[in-house]
Structures are given as structure tokens and as C-alpha cells.
Amino acid sequence: MRSGNLGYPRIGKDREWKKALESYWAGKLGEQDFHTELKAIRLRNLKAQQERGIDVIPVGDFTYYDHVLDTAAMFGLVPERFHYEGGYPNLTVYYAMARGSREATACEMTKWFNTNYHYIVPELGEIEPKLTRNRPLDAFREAKSELGIEGRPVLVGLYTFLKLSKGYTPEQLAPWIDRLLPLYGQVLRELEAEGVPWVQIDEPILATTLAAEDLTHVARIYERLTKEAPGIKLQLQTYFEAVDHYEAVVSLPVHGIGLDFVHDGGRNLQAVSKHGFPEDKVLGVGLIDGRGIWKAELQSKLDLLQTIGEAVSADRILVQPSNSLLHVPVSAAQESGLEPTLREALAFAEEKLEELVLLTKAGQSGAGAIASELAVSKRSREALQQSPSRARKHVGQRIADLASQPSSRSGHADVRREAQQQRWNLPLLPTTTIGSFPQTPEIRSARLKWRKGEWSDSQYEAFIKEQIKLWIDVQSELGLDVFVHGEFERNDMVEFFGEKLDGFAFTANGWVQSYGSRCVKPPIIYGDVEFTSPMTVAETVYAQSLTEAPVKGMLTGPITILNWSFVRDDKPREEVAYQIALSLRDEVEALEAAGIGMIQVDEPAMREGLPLKREQWSHYLDWAVRAFRLSTSTVKDETQIHTHMCYCEFHDIIDSIRAMDADVISIETSRSHGELIGSFEEHTYDKGIGLGVYDIHSPRVSTVEEIGSMIDRALRVLSPEQFWINPDCGLKTRKYEETVASLRNMVLATEQAREKYAVKP
Ligand SMILES: Nc1nc2c(c(=O)[nH]1)N[C@@H](CNc1ccc(C(=O)N[C@@H](CCC(=O)N[C@@H](CCC(=O)N[C@@H](CCC(=O)O)C(=O)O)C(=O)O)C(=O)O)cc1)CN2
Ligand code: MET
Numbered sequence: 174m175r176s177g178n179l180g181y182p183r184i185g186k187d188r189e190w191k192k193a194l195e196s197y198w199a200g201k202l203g204e205q206d207f208h209t210e211l212k213a214i215r216l217r218n219l220k221a222q223q224e225r226g227i228d229v230i231p232v233g234d235f236t237y238y239d240h241v242l243d244t245a246a247m248f249g250l251v252p253e254r255f256h257y258e259g260g261y262p263n264l265t266v267y268y269a270m271a272r273g274s275r276e277a278t279a280c281e282m283t284k285w286f287n288t289n290y291h292y293i294v295p296e297l298g299e300i301e302p303k304l305t306r307n308r309p310l311d312a313f314r315e316a317k318s319e320l321g322i323e324g325r326p327v328l329v330g331l332y333t334f335l336k337l338s339k340g341y342t343p344e345q346l347a348p349w350i351d352r353l354l355p356l357y358g359q360v361l362r363e364l365e366a367e368g369v370p371w372v373q374i375d376e377p378i379l380a381t382t383l384a385a386e387d388l389t390h391v392a393r394i395y396e397r398l399t400k401e402a403p404g405i406k407l408q409l410q411t412y413f414e415a416v417d418h419y420e421a422v423v424s425l426p427v428h429g430i431g432l433d434f435v436h437d438g439g440r441n442l443q444a445v446s447k448h449g450f451p452e453d454k455v456l457g458v459g460l461i462d463g464r465g466i467w468k469a470e471l472q473s474k475l476d477l478l479q480t481i482g483e484a485v486s487a488d489r490i491l492v493q494p495s496n497s498l499l500h501v502p503v504s505a506a507q508e509s510g511l512e513p514t515l516r517e518a519l520a521f522a523e524e525k526l527e528e529l530v531l532l533t534k535a536g537q538s539g540a541g542a543i544a545s546e547l548a549v550s551k552r553s554r555e556a557l558q559q560s561p562s563r564a565r566k567h568v569g570q571r572i573a574d575l576a577s578q579p580s581s582r583s584g585h586a587d588v589r590r591e592a593q594q595q596r597w598n599l600p601l602l603p604t605t606t607i608g609s610f611p612q613t614p615e616i617r618s619a620r621l622k623w624r625k626g627e628w629s630d631s632q633y634e635a636f637i638k639e640q641i642k643l644w645i646d647v648q649s650e651l652g653l654d655v656f657v658h659g660e661f662e663r664n665d666m667v668e669f670f671g672e673k674l675d676g677f678a679f680t681a682n683g684w685v686q687s688y689g690s691r692c693v694k695p696p697i698i699y700g701d702v703e704f705t706s707p708m709t710v711a712e713t714v715y716a717q718s719l720t721e722a723p724v725k726g727m728l729t730g731p732i733t734i735l736n737w738s739f740v741r742d743d744k745p746r747e748e749v750a751y752q753i754a755l756s757l758r759d760e761v762e763a764l765e766a767a768g769i770g771m772i773q774v775d776e777p778a779m780r781e782g783l784p785l786k787r788e789q790w791s792h793y794l795d796w797a798v799r800a801f802r803l804s805t806s807t808v809k810d811e812t813q814i815h816t817h818m819c820y821c822e823f824h825d826i827i828d829s830i831r832a833m834d835a836d837v838i839s840i841e842t843s844r845s846h847g848e849l850i851g852s853f854e855e856h857t858y859d860k861g862i863g864l865g866v867y868d869i870h871s872p873r874v875s876t877v878e879e880i881g882s883m884i885d886r887a888l889r890v891l892s893p894e895q896f897w898i899n900p901d902c903g904l905k906t907r908k909y910e911e912t913v914a915s916l917r918n919m920v921l922a923t924e925q926a927r928e929k930y931a932v933k934p
């Protein structure tokens with residue numbers, strides 16, 4: 174039995190990686206120094222795994238931005254608009270694909286399965302792929318020569334890569350497989366020639382709901398690839414769910430299969446027990462939760478390993494995390510600020526490696542070999558379980574009483590629309606923004622000073638008020654119709670609420686990559702969640718006091734708070750969602766009572782929380798919608814509830830979006846190059862809706878014409894009476910000048926559209 178890892182956080186203990194990327198982009202770090210710095214980070218990450226005694230260390234999982242983008246770059250799949258001239262794309266082209274450039278809009282970015290990690294969507298189009306650089310080989314050589322590590326190269330599997338790409342029709346799938354097969358073959362042959370014994374090929378798509386023809390394609394791919402390089406062994410890795418069609422997957426002609434035994438709902442284990450496991454293959458046992466942050470219940474993991482051991486001999490077992498550790502923070506050791514009971518119950522990437530090594534040791538020599546560690550881990554989990562915060566009486570009562578809580582608005586949508594229009598008298602095509610304005614270095618450093626105690630509360634509050642005032646003035650000057658306060662007091666839309674609600678803890682350095690250099694510090698829900706006092710009322714009311722225009726109150730919804738936090742594992746997620754929903758309802762009511770007439774409850778993570786298996790969708794959506802409605806249903810007819818979603822594959826969940834019953838919804842659109850708009854040809858939607866008219870993830874400023882054409886496209890399928898004009902998402906990552914210039918263009922484009930679409934008397 175051996176221990177293995179599947180991928181390691183890139184960002185470094187202190188987010189060195191993020192800082193290096195941003196310095197390079199800002200022109201503060203030269204290209205050569207940038208490469209040097211990234212190499213140092215890469216080697217430190219490998220060393221962390223080596224020092225903890227991991228037997229199988231992945232190489233090639235490191236990236237300059239995103240591993241899917243790397244795969245596209247490796248095959249020369251660079252869309253024409255980037256003026257690419259062959260070879261492995263240089264940094265300018267590479268980062269233009271990721272972030273856009275003056276001339277070219279960025280590639281689309283979307284969620285990596287059901288995580289908060291985002292990848293860059295490859296665009297296949299007319300391009301003929303070719304191997305521009307064997308990245309896994311380079312990574313292998315470097316780890317070997319620099320650290321003496323015989324690493325295991327990691328590749329995004331061909332089928333997953335294609336399924337995550339765009340720019341081809343269903344009929345073109347098979348020809349694209351044919352085009353990529355020789356290139357994957359070449360990568361493998363070169364690795365084989367180098368003497369690389371094994372590669373890890375990630376095919377997480379195999380854990381989603383598959384059709385029979387998917388399996389036919391996958392079988393064809395792996396039959397061919399094992400022949401291309403017969404001297405190299407392929408470990409086919411799946412994660413995030415049980416594999417669909419277990420028997421077909423484990424009989425693929427590869428040398429090893431990696432399965433997730435944490436997020437599989439027990440189905441992988443059932444399948445192994447029922448059907449056995451091929452005698453000629455290695456089983457990668459995803460035993461340690463690669464997405465959660467709790468210490469493992471080591472004894473139950475050993476039991477699981479034992480059950481698997483009945484079907485698979487020990488020499489063919491690899492003990493590994495359920496998925497790449499990319500999704501958890503680097504080290505819990507530095508979290509000295511946390512309450513000891515909680516800290517002792519945590520395991521981040523480094524601690525997970527230690528757990529893997531322990532379990533492997535026990536697997537090799539029996540549980541006795543780790544008796545004292547087993548006891549410690551048991552004690553720390555139990556101590557947390559006994560903490561009074563786990564079972565607050567008042568919260569328990571509210572949940573028990575859930576059935577009697579209102580979960581629908583009293584007035585019908587038409588009645589509400591009327592009442593709201595009377596109250597606000599908004600023009601045709603009202604303009605607004607999604608909530609946040611730029612989080613400048615000045616704001617971040619002010620917050621840091623306040624946190625360190627260098628600034629008093631009142632000093633910091635006064636500073637935040639200045640920012641709010643500044644941006645209320647900007648919004649008036651721009652002529653927007655519905656204002657926001659700007660979210661300057663928030664570090665992050667989820668972490669902020671986590672800090673204010675009971676039952677949450679927040680770390681000092683528990684960062685996880687979200688996209689590119691952007692990281693999040695998910696709060697930890699360790700106890701029952703409860704509202705303590707108003708969280709957003711003061712800032713919102715202050716903003717409203719400065720203007721006649723409506724200011725939207727701005728809250729993060731229950732499902733997004735749930736999905737973007739690390740959640741306790743002793744209660745169903747559904748129940749935790751209701752606890753959050755009821756706490757947010759208290760905030761919604763406080764805002765309404767303070768005179769705020771529009772309240773936006775953001776649910777960008779609603780779609781991402783969708784289970785990977787279709788058959789589980791309706792259950793999830795039912796409780797997710799119920800949680801949203803629990804938070805928003807008690808307001809008066811004339812109070813307008815908004816919601817916002819980004820990266821929304823709208824057609825997947827249109828019924829649930831309708832069922833949320835928000836008066837106005839805003840959805841990201843532009844980075845998918847308007848594809849979302851097309852779905853309204855098939856689906857009707859009759860409430861207020863804003864489809865983002867420009868991409869906020871890129872520093873590029875859209876022109877009036879570009880925005881105008883987005884509006885035109887949307888109004889081909891939606892009515893001007895229901896349409897709102899807004900950017901795709903919040904503007905926190907943008908600079909002041911970009912923001913003002915883009916919004917100015919947005920308002921100009923709206924004025925033109927108003928003339929064009931006004932109902933002529
Ligand atoms: N949780 C979450 N998930 C999300 C989103 C989101 O907004 N939140 N949006 C979507 C896209 N993802 C995003 C994820 C992160 C960021 C983002 O801007 N992250 C910031 C960090 C935000 C933050 O928590 N900032 C803190 C701490 C910032 C910090 O690094 N402080 C410095 C010091 C600051 C200075 O002096 O400059 C330090 O501690 O060293 C604050 O403002 O207080 C970043 O990586 O830079 C944006 C979008 C989807 N998923
Ligand atoms: C990721 S969705 C962001 C919504 C939030 N209100 C903002 O503007 O930042």
C-alpha cells in the first residue's frame with residue numbers, strides 16, 4: 174500500500190503565487206524574475222509533499238493561471254483574435270486569453286464542476302491543434318533534477334478536456350477526439366521515452382451523468398492511448414462523485430483507476446463490494462476529503478480501507494485524497510487565532526498529507542501502528558462535537574418550527590410589480606450595478622490597519638463613509654437609476670457575513686484559489702448559525718441618506734454562503750442552509766424596517782451547488798429555493814427583492830429561478846459571448862431581468878457600440894418593459910478609471926436604447 178497525492182495548492186503559504194502574478198501584471202516584476210519566483214514556489218510545493226513522506230507526488234499540476242488553460246496552450250488551441258503565432262503561447266498571449274487585452278476579449282471562464290474554482294474555457298473553432306510543448310515532461314524533469322522527486326505527471330484527460338471546451342457541434346466531437354488522440358499519444362510517448370512509469374489522467378467528467386455514447390468515446394480513447402505508449406501506465410483519475418457506470422469504467426484498458434470515496438454518497442464503495450475490482454489494476458482510494466477542512470475520522474477511514482481490502486490486494490492500493498488539494502487552504506498550523514477546540518479539528522492541505530501517510534502506515538502495518546494518532550484525532554473531533562455552539566436551543570426550535578415559517582410573498586408578482594413601479598417610477602431600461610465598487614489597495618490597507626488595531630472603529634467607519642459618499646456622487650454624476658452603497662466595508666461577500674453571524678469562524682490565512690490570482694478565504698461553519706445584530710443596515714441607510722435614488726440593500730444569499738463556506742459535517746447541508754436563511758431573513762427585515770425599499774440577495778453559487786448527478790438535482794433545487802424564499806418572503810409588496818447570479822447556465826435551472834420569485838434578477842452574460850440570451854428563445858421569463866451587458870472580469874473597457882449590441886441582442890428575446898441594464902457582476906476587482914469609463918458607456922448605450930425601444934405614442 175502506498176500514499177499518493179493528486180494535486181497541491183499553487184498559491185503558497187502566504188499567497189506568494191498570487192502576489193507574484195499581480196506584480197508581474199502590474200509591471201513591477203520582470204519576466205525573468207517572475208519565472209524564477211514561480212519556480213521557487215513550485216519547488217516549495219513539491220518539497221512540502223516530499224518532506225511529509227508522500228510516495229506518489231503529482232507534477233505538472235502547477236500553473237501560471239489555470240490548468241485547463243495550460244492544456245489548451247499545450248495543444249496550441251489559441252483563438253485567432255489573440256494574434257498567436259504558433260509554439261507555446263508567450264505570457265502576453267497566455268494572459269490575454271485569461272484576462273483579455275486591449276484588442277481581444279478574454280476567453281470565457283466558468284466553474285470547475287461543482288467547486289468555486291473557475292477554469293478558462295477552451296475554444297476549439299477552426300484551429301488545428303498541435304503539441305507546442307510537453308508540459309508534463311518539463312515538470313517531471315524539473316522535479317527530478319531539482320529535488321530528486323520521481324513525480325507522477327498529471328494531465329487533464331482528453332474527454333474531460335473536450336467536454337469542457339466549446340466551439341464544436343455534437344457531430345464534431347468524434348473528429349475532435351481523432352485530432353487530439355495523436356497529440357495525447359505524443360505526450361505519453363515522450364514521457365515513456367523519459368522512463369516515466371506512470372501518469373495521472375484526470376477524467377472527472379466520468380463522475381457526472383453520462384450517456385452510453387460517452388462511454389463508447391472514452392473506451393475508444395483509452396484503447397488507443399494505451400497502445401500509443403505501451404511502456405507507460407495510466408492512472409485514470411475521477412473525483413467529486415461516484416463514477417457513473419462503474420463496471421464500464423473499471424474495465425477500461427488502463428492500469429489504474431482513482432475513485433472518490435468521500436463525495437460518492439457511498440456508491441463507489443457499494444460498487445467495489447458488489448462487482449469487485451479488476452485484478453490487474455491499481456485502485457486509487459480517495460479516502461481523505463480534498464474539499465473539506467475537517468480532520469478525518471481516521472478509524473472510519475481505516476474501516477473503509479479494510480472493506481476495500483477485501484476486494485483489492487494491498488499492493489494495488491494507493492491511499493490518496495478524494496481530489497486535488499487545490500480546493501483547500503495550505504496549512505492549519507498557522508491558525509493560532511482560532512479557538513483551540515476548533516483548530517484541533519482542522520486539517521488543511523499539509524495536515525491532509527500527514528493523514529494520508531498515517532492511513533497508509535496503518536494499512537501496511539495495522540491500526541496499532543498509529544494507535545496514539547487515532548486517539549488524538551478521535552478526541553479532537555469529539556471535543557468539537559461537544560461544544561455548546563453545535564446545538565443552540567433557539568436555532569433548534571426555529572428549525573423544528575420551519576413548516577410554519579412563511580416561504581412565499583403575500584402579494585402576487587403582478588401586484589408587486591404595480592406597487593413597486595408606483596413607489597419608484599423607474600424609466601424604461603433602468604440602469605444599476607451588481608453591488609461592489611472597486612476594492613482599491615487604499616481600502617484594503619485601511620481595513621488592515623483597523624484589524625491590527627492601528628485604526629479605531631470610528632476612524633475606519635469614517636473612512637468607509639467617505640468611500641460610500643464618493644461613489645454615491647459618482648453614481649449620481651453617471652446618471653444611474655438604482656444605486657448601491659458599494660460594499661467597501663466587506664472583505665468578501667461571504668466572509669463578511671461569516672464574521673457577523675454566530676456559528677462561523679474565520680481563519681487568518683485559509684486562502685483558496687478561486688480564479689487566476691483571485692483567492693477567497695471561506696469562513697468555517699462549525700456551529701449553529703444565528704443572527705446577532707444588523708450587519709448591513711448602517712452603511713445602507715447612510716448611502717440612502719445621501720440620495721433620492723433608491724439604494725439597493727445588498728446581502729449574500731443562504732445557498733451562496735453555504736456553498737462558499739467550509740461546512741460542518743455533522744448535519745445535513747439542507748438544515749445548515751435553513752439556519753442561514755432564517756438569519757438572513759432577520760437582516761432583510763431590519764433593512765426594510767430602516768426604510769430600504771430594494772434588497773438584493775445574491776445567489777451566484779446556486780448553480781454551482783447543483784449535484785453532478787442529474788437524478789439529485791430536484792431535491793437540491795427544492796431546498797435551495799426554499800432557503801432563498803425563507804429569507805426573502807416576509808417583505809411588503811412594494812419592497813423589491815432582487816437577486817443576482819453569475820456563470821449561470823440558465824436553462825439548467827430556469828424553473829427554479831422562476832420559483833425563487835425575485836422581482837428582479839441579474840445574470841452574467843457577456844463572457845459567454847451572449848449564448849445565454851439564446852436560451853430565452855426557448856424559455857419564457859416574465860419578471861424583471863438584467864442580462865449583464867459587459868464583462869467585469871477583464872480590465873478592458875467595452876465600447877458604447879458593443880454594449881448597445883448586447884442590449885439589442887437581449888431585446889430580441891426579452892421585452893424592454895422587463896429589461897434592466899447592468900454589468901455582469903460586481904466591480905470590486907476593477908480599477909476606478911475602468912469602472913467609471915465602462916459605466917459611462919453603459920449609460921450612453923442605455924440612452925440610445927431608450928430612444929430606440931420607447932413605445933411611440
Ligand atoms: N467567496 C467568493 N467566491 C466567489 C466570488 C466572491 O466574490 N467571493 N466571486 C466569484 C469570482 N471569484 C472571486 C474570488 C475572489 C475575488 C477577490 O477579489 N479576492 C481578493 C481577496 C478578497 C479579500 O478577502 N480581501 C481581504 C484581504 C485582502 C488582502 O489580501 N489583504 C492584504 C493587505 C492589503 C493591503 O495592504 O493591500 C494582506 O492581508 O496581506 C480584504 O479586503 O480585507 C483577492 O484575491 O485579492 C474576486 C472574485 C465567484 N466566487
Ligand atoms: C460573485 S457575485 C457578486 C455580487 C456582489 N453583490 C458584488 O457585486 O460583488
Ligand SMILES: [Zn+2]
Pocket residue numbers: 607777817818819901902903
Ligand atoms: Zn456575480
